[in-house]
Amino acid sequence: MKRIKLVVREYPINRVFGSDFEFSLDDEASAIDLIEELDKLICGRGSFPLKEYHSVLHMVYNPVENRFYKQVAVSAHSEPRKFLNVQKNPRMKLPDGTTVVLVPTGGCIGEWEEVIDYDVFCTHLKSRRNSHVIAQPEGAASDS
Numbered sequence: 578m579k580r581i582k583l584v585v586r587e588y589p590i591n592r593v594f595g596s597d598f599e600f601s602l603d604d605e606a607s608a609i610d611l612i613e614e615l616d617k618l619i620c621g622r623g624s625f626p627l628k629e630y631h632s633v634l635h636m637v638y639n640p641v642e643n644r645f646y647k648q649v650a651v652s653a654h655s656e657p658r659k660f661l662n663v664q665k666n667p668r669m670k671l672p673d674g675t676t677v678v679l680v681p682t683g684g685c686i687g688e689w690e691e692v693i694d695y696d697v698f699c700t701h702l703k704s705r706r707n708s709h710v711i712a713q714p715e716g717a718a719s720d721s
Contacts, residue, residue, distance in 0.1 A: 579604055579673035581611050586680040589626040590633070594619060605670055608653065608663040608677055609638065631695050636681050638667060639693055640701040646690045650683035 583598045585591065600614045616632040619625060630636040637649045645651055645667055653661040655672040663669060663677065671677070692698070 578602065579606065579671070579675075581606065581671055581674075582676040583611055583615060584676065584678045585615070585633070586678070587627075587633075587682065590619070590681075593626050594622070602671075604673075607668045607670060608651065609634070609667050611671070611677055612637065612679070630692065631698075633679075633681065634702075635692060635695060635698050637679065639690075640698060640705050641693060643667065643705065646692065647688050648681075648683055648690060650680035651677065653677040 578601045581600050581602055583600065585596055585598070590596075598615055598618070600611060602610060602614065612634045616634055619633065625632055627636065637645055637651070639646060645664060651664050651667075653663045653671065653675055655661060655675045661669065661671065661675065663671075693701075
């Protein structure tokens with residue numbers, strides 16, 4: 578397990594949930610996994626505070642193209658001056674102790690993209706998850 582800090586800069590979320598979060602995640606976890614953990618926390622406390630979206634991940638990530646939307650600012654660092662390009666590779670494995678800063682609606686963005694339809698989002702997110710499942714060799718013991 579590893580500890581990852583997430584800082585979110587989005588007023589409707591901050592007003593209800595705060596802005597700083599820390600999660601214990603699987604060693605293989607990425608920025609996408611981190612945001613999904615935030616969504617679990619938010620959904621556990623009620624409905625999502627922005628009516629036009631269903632979750633933070635829906636708001637910031639396009640699973641069809643495996644990228645963050647152009648209006649999203651995201652940065653990560655694992656130690657001072659060691660930055661990780663999660664903007665370019667949202668599924669990169671994050672090292673223990675990483676801090677991720679997420680600004681879903683970056684103020685300096687000139688080009689704005691509409692998020693994809695939620696049903697399409699869910700379908701592609703599910704297929705991306707399934708494509709990352711590694712099949713066990715025949716006869717291998719399962720952890721379950």
